[in-house]
Amino acid sequence: AIQMTQSPSSLSASVGDRVTITCRASQGIRNNLGWYQQKPGKAPRLLIFSTSTLQSGVPSRFSGSGSGTDFSLTISSLQPEDFATYYCLQDYSFPRTFGQGTKVEV
């Protein structure tokens, strides 16, 4: 199975900060990576798929980049509603695998 190593596991940030979260795959996954946001008590929400395609309705301050084994999610200017936990998910092959999550907090 492909292992997804996500870092950091948590980070402290302030409104307006630029935040970057990374995921590393244990083998190449081309561009088959998505990013999901989850708030407490809620289902995950798709932010970005195919590494860099912004899901409809997601603010443009979210962006994704990478290829092969190294990927990143960037929030250009953190907003109050962005404090949440973020997960990467590889959908290159089965079994699908998530990163461990990154909690973005004040």
Add this chain to the structure above:
Amino acid sequence: QVQLVQSEAEMKKPGASVKVSCKTSGYIFSSESINWVRQAPGQGLEWMGWSSGYNDNKEYAEKFQGRLTMTTDTSTSTAYMELMNLRSDDTAIYYCARERVNTDGLRNDFWGQGTPVTVSS
């Protein structure tokens, strides 16, 4: 609009089985696939399995092999996830998600609200 509505919370005893439903609407059920994902209390997301909407193909995570069965009912556009021989560490929220594939790529774009399953004696 696309919706995935899951069944209500369940409480089960160890060794029992649970069957969670995911009723979909707003799209052609047989055109997309369904993933099942769970989240134990305070833990991250864990992928459990995938079922095709257009044929009988399924993929299960190895740790659930032999205990997990995913089925679909195209007449009601509903997907089901049955987990057998429950243990206390199966206590989690179980989610279904629509997996869409087109020329833009693959993604889980719509999610059910989650079904809490508690396993306790």
